[in-house]
Amino acid sequence: MHPAFSVIFLTTLIGAGQGLFLALVTGQLYSLANLLQPQDSLSFYATGSFLSLLFLVVGLLASFFHLGHPERAWRSAARWRTSWLSREVIVLPLFMLLVAAYAAVHYSGLTGSLFVLQDVIEVDASLLLGILGAVAAFALYICTAMIYAGIKFIEEWHSPLTVINFTLFGLASGFMLAAAFSAWKGVDLVGFYSSWAVVFTVMAAVSRSLSLRRNSHLVHKSTLQTAIGIRHKGIVQNTQGFMGGSFNTREFFHGASENTLRLVYWFFLGMVFVLPVLLLGASYWLASPYLPVAAFAVQYLGLMAERWYFFAEARHPQNLYYQSMA
Amino acid sequence: MTQLALVIDLNVCVGCHACVTSCKEWNTSGWAGPLTDHRPYDRDPTGTFFNRVQTFEVGEFPKTETVHFPKSCLHCEEPPCVPVCPTGASYKRKDNGVVLVDYDKCIGCKYCSWACPYGMRELDEYQKVMKKCTLCIDRISNDALPEAERKPACVLACPTSARLFGDVHDPDSEVSMAIREQGGYQLMPEWGTQPANHYLPRRKTCIQIFEDELERADNPLRKEAPLPAAEGETLDDVSF
Numbered sequence: 001m002h003p004a005f006s007v008i009f010l011t012t013l014i015g016a017g018q019g020l021f022l023a024l025v026t027g028q029l030y031s032l033a034n035l036l037q038p039q040d041s042l043s044f045y046a047t048g049s050f051l052s053l054l055f056l057v058v059g060l061l062a063s064f065f066h067l068g069h070p071e072r073a074w075r076s077a078a079r080w081r082t083s084w085l086s087r088e089v090i091v092l093p094l095f096m097l098l099v100a101a102y103a104a105v106h107y108s109g110l111t112g113s114l115f116v117l118q119d120v121i122e123v124d125a126s127l128l129l130g131i132l133g134a135v136a137a138f139a140l141y142i143c144t145a146m147i148y149a150g151i152k153f154i155e156e157w158h159s160p161l162t163v164i165n166f167t168l169f170g171l172a173s174g175f176m177l178a179a180a181f182s183a184w185k186g187v188d189l190v191g192f193y194s195s196w197a198v199v200f201t202v203m204a205a206v207s208r209s210l211s212l213r214r215n216s217h218l219v220h221k222s223t224l225q226t227a228i229g230i231r232h233k234g235i236v237q238n239t240q241g242f243m244g245g246s247f248n249t250r251e252f253f254h255g256a257s258e259n260t261l262r263l264v265y266w267f268f269l270g271m272v273f274v275l276p277v278l279l280l281g282a283s284y285w286l287a288s289p290y291l292p293v294a295a296f297a298v299q300y301l302g303l304m305a306e307r308w309y310f311f312a313e314a315r316h317p318q319n320l321y322y323q324s325m326a
Numbered sequence: 327m328t329q330l331a332l333v334i335d336l337n338v339c340v341g342c343h344a345c346v347t348s349c350k351e352w353n354t355s356g357w358a359g360p361l362t363d364h365r366p367y368d369r370d371p372t373g374t375f376f377n378r379v380q381t382f383e384v385g386e387f388p389k390t391e392t393v394h395f396p397k398s399c400l401h402c403e404e405p406p407c408v409p410v411c412p413t414g415a416s417y418k419r420k421d422n423g424v425v426l427v428d429y430d431k432c433i434g435c436k437y438c439s440w441a442c443p444y445g446m447r448e449l450d451e452y453q454k455v456m457k458k459c460t461l462c463i464d465r466i467s468n469d470a471l472p473e474a475e476r477k478p479a480c481v482l483a484c485p486t487s488a489r490l491f492g493d494v495h496d497p498d499s500e501v502s503m504a505i506r507e508q509g510g511y512q513l514m515p516e517w518g519t520q521p522a523n524h525y526l527p528r529r530k531t532c533i534q535i536f537e538d539e540l541e542r543a544d545n546p547l548r549k550e551a552p553l554p555a556a557e558g559e560t561l562d563d564v565s566f
Contacts, residue, residue, distance in 0.1 A: 001440070068434015068454025076412035076433055085437050086412035153406070153443040153517060221516045222443065228395050229511045229525055232384045241346070241378030241397065244370035247448040251439060317514065318445025321380065321397065 001154070002251050003311035009062035011144055012173070012303045014092065015166065017055030018137040019174010020181070021099050023193055024048045025130040027178070030192070032121065039187060041106040045126065048181055049103035055177075056096050084150050088143035095140050098133035102126060141167040148310075155218055156314040161211040168204035169272075173303055175200055176276060176296040183283065183292040190292060194280045201299070205273040208306070215313055222317040237323035253325050254312040264309050271302025329403060329423035330461055331494045331522035332481070333501045333510055334396050337529045338488035341379055341394030348483030349377040349398075349459075357464035362452040374450045376459040377480055391528060396489070398480070399446040399459035400513060400521030401425050407438040407447065416456070423495075423522060424463055429455045443517050466491075494522055 024045055030036040039045060064070040073089075080086040105111065105126045113122040145166035148157040179193035224235050240249075254261075276299040283291030319325065353376055354361040363373030377398040384391045401418075405425050408416045415431035416438050418424070427438075432455040439447040439456060447458045462478035465471060475482065481491045492501035501524070504510060510524035542562050 066435060068436075068449065069432065072413070072431070072433045075415075075431055076435070078414045079409070079412050082409035083412045083437075085410065085435065089412060147437070151406075151410070151441050154440065222514050226514050226516060227444075228382060228393070229513055229527065230382070230384055230393060234385050236383045238381040238383050238392070239379075241380045242372065242375075244365065244372040246372055246375070246378075247439070247451075248445045251436060251449070252445065316440070316445070317443040317517075321445060 001311045001314045001316060002254055003308040004066055006062050006064075006066035008304055008307040008311075010059045010066070011166070012169075012300065012307055013055050013059030013062065014140070014144070015170030015303070016173040016177050016300065017052045017059060017099075018095070018140055019170045019172070020052040020055065020177045021049060021102075021174070022134055022137050022171065023175045023178035023196070024052070024102075025134050026196070027189060027192070028127065028130055032127070036192060037188060039189070041109055041111055041126075044185065044187055046103050046106035047185070048178070049099050049106065051177075051181060053096060053099050053103060056092070056099065060092060060096070084143055084146040088140065088147060091136060091140045091143050095133065095136040098129055098136055102129040102133055105129060138167070141170055153222075153317050154314045155220060156215045157310075159211060159214060161207055161214065164207045165204065165211060168200055168207055169303055169306070172197055172200035172204050172272075173296065173299055176280075176292070176299050179280065180293040180296040183289040186289065191284065194284065194292065197295075198277055198280060201273060201277055208272075212313075220315065220317065222320060224320050224323070227317070227320040240322055240324060248318060249322055249325050252316045252319055253322075256312060261309070261312060264305050264312070268302045268305035268309055271298055272306055273302075275299075275302070327423070327495055328421065328493050329401070329495045329522050330466065330492070331401055331423075331501060331524065332398070332461070332478070333490040333492075333494075333504050333524045333526060335488045335490070335504075335508075335526040336393055336395065337526060338486045339379075339394045339396060340486055340488075341381055341392075342485065343379050344483045344485055345396055345480035345489060346375065346377050346379055348479045349462075350375060352462060352465070352479035353460070356462075358457065358460045360453070361457065362450055364451055372451075374448050374457050376448075376457070393528060396480075397444075397446070398523075399425060399461075400444060400519075400523040401459075401461060403520035403522055404518060406517070406519055407442045410441040411438050419463075422467075424461045425458070426460055426463065427456050427458060429453070429457075432456050443514055443519065444521075461491075494524070 027036060027039065031038040064073065067073060076086055076089045078086060080090055111124045111126050113124050116122055142163055145163040149159060149162035152158045175193050175197035179190050179197055182189040182193055225231060276295040279291050279295035279298065350361055353359055361374040363371065365371050366373065377396060380395045380397055382393045382395055384393055401424055405418055408418050408425065412435065413431045413433055415428045417426060419426060434449060434454040436449055439449065447456050450457050465478060466476050468476065477491050481489045490501050490504055492499040494501050496502060504526060505524045508526045510526050512521045512524060
C-alpha cells in the first residue's frame with residue numbers, strides 16, 4: 001500500500017494524544033489511592049490535557065488532507081453500523097470533547113468532591129470525566145486499528161496483532177510524552193511515567209515483532225491463477241491496460257526500493273524500541289529534563305517510520321493485476 | 327431478485343480495446359462522467375477508466391496462449407466495498423444489484439478502494455471522488471432507448487460478442503445459460519465476495535479422427551497392395 005503522510009500523522013498523533021490522556025488519568029488514580037503525590041490541577045492536569053488535545057487536533061487536521069472532499073467530512077459519521085472508519089469519526093470528536101471537559105474542569109478548579117464512595121474515595125467531576133475519557137481512548141484505539149485490521153483482503157493487517165500494536169504504540173508514546181511533560185514541568189512523576197513507558201515499549205516490541213514475523217511467513221490466499229482464473233503455473237503479464245499508470249498503480253504500491261524498505265525497517269526498530277529506552281535510562285541517572293523530551297521525540301519519529309513500514313509491508317491482492325509493479 | 331451482470335468470454339476476446347474506448351466515450355459524457363484525464367496527449371498519460379483490457383501470456387513457447395482479460399467492476403453479490411463506506415455513498419441497488427457511487431456524498435477517502443480485492447475502483451484525480459463501472463445504469467434503465475440498445479456500451483461495442491449482459495439470477499437468461507453450459511467462473515472465489523460478473527474460460531475445439539476415416543481402404547491409387555474387395559465387402563462398398 002502507498003503510505004499517505006496524512007494517515008501516518010493522524011494515527012501517530014492521536015495515538016500519542018490518547019496515551020498522554022490515559023497517563024494523566026492513571027496519575028490521578030494513583031494519587032487517589034495515595035500511591036503518588038497529588039499534582040496541581042492547573043499546572044499539571046489542565047496543561048497536560050491541553051497538550052493531549054493539541055495532539056488530537058493536529059492529528060484530526062492531518063486526516064483532512066487524506067480526503068478528496070474535506071468539506072463533506074461530516075457525512076462520514078453516517079454508517080457507524082458497518083464501517084469502522086465511521087465509528088472512528090464519531091469516537092474521535094467524542095473523546096476530544098471529554099478531554100476538553102477534563103481540561104476545563106481542572107483549569108477552572110471544579111474539582112470539589114461530588115460524593116464519597118465507601119467512605120474513602122472522593123469522586124469529583126474530573127475523575128468521572130477521566131474515566132469516561134479513558135474508555136473513549138481505548139475505544140478510539142480499537143476503531144483506528146480496526147480500519148486496517150477489518151479489511152480481510154489485506155492479510156498483513158487482518159490480525160488482532162494490529163489492534164494490539166496500535167494500542168501499545170499509543171500507550172508507549174503517550175506515557176513517554178507524559179514523562180517528557182513531567183520532566184519539562186519539573187514534576188516528580190518522571191520516574192513513574194518513564195517506567196510505564198518502558199513497560200509499554202517492551203510490550204509493543206514483543207507484539208510488533210510477532211506481527212513482523214507473521215507477515216514475513218504469510219502465504220497469500222490469492223494468486224495470479226485465482227485472479228484471472230487460469231490454471232497454469234507459467235502466467236506472464238504482457239500489458240496492464242495502460243502505459244502511464246493509473247490509480248491502481250499509485251494507491252497500492254509504495255514505490256520504494258528494497259534498500260529503502262530495509263533502511264526504514266531498521267530505523268524504526270532502533271528509534272521506537274531501543275533509543276528511547278536508553279535515553280530514559282540515561283535521564284534516570286542524569287536527572288536531565290531534556291532527555292525524556294528527546295526520548296519522546298525520537299520515539300515519535302520512529303513511530304512515523306513504523307507506520308510508513310506498516311503501509312509498505314501490506315500487499316493488496318489487486319497488485320496481482322499489475323505484475324510489472326508487483 | 328434481479329442481479330444484472332456481464333459474462334465475458336475469454337475464448338472470444340481479441341483484446342481490441344473497443345469496450346474500453348466505448349465505455350470511456352459513453353460514460354465521460356453521461357450520468358457517471360466526466361472520466362477525467364491527466365496529460366492525455368503527453369508523456370505518461372493517465373486518467374480514469376471504468377474498464378481496462380489486460381493481456382497475459384500463459385505457458386512457455388511453443389505451448390503458449392495469449393489471453394486478453396477485460397477487467398471492470400464485478401458487481402459482487404456481497405460487495406466488500408459497500409459496508410466500509412463511512413458516508414453511505416457506495417451502495418448496491420436493491421432492484422438490479424448494480425453497485426454505484428453517489429458522487430455528491432463521496433468524501434474521497436479511498437477506503438472502499440482498499441476494501442475491493444480486485445482493484446476495480448478508481449479515484450478521479452480532478453473530481454476527487456471514487457468512480458467505478460456503473461454497468462451503464464443510464465443506458466440499461468433508460469426507457470427512451472430502443473430495447474436492443476438498453477445494454478452497457480461495452481457490450482454493444484464488442485465486435486466479437488465476447489461480452490454478454492443479463493440477469494444472472496434468472497436461470498433461463500442468456501448469461502446464466504452461458505455460465506452453466508460453458509464453464510463460467512468467478513474471480514478470486516476465495517474471498518466469498520460472490521462476483522456477479524463471470525468469465526468464460528478459453529476452450530479448445532477438438533474432433534477425434536481415426537486413421538481409417540482419413541484414407542479409403544480400397545484406395546485405387548494404392549496399386550501395389552491387393553484390393554481388399556477380394557476379401558468381401560468393405561465399409562466403403564456399403565457406405566457413401
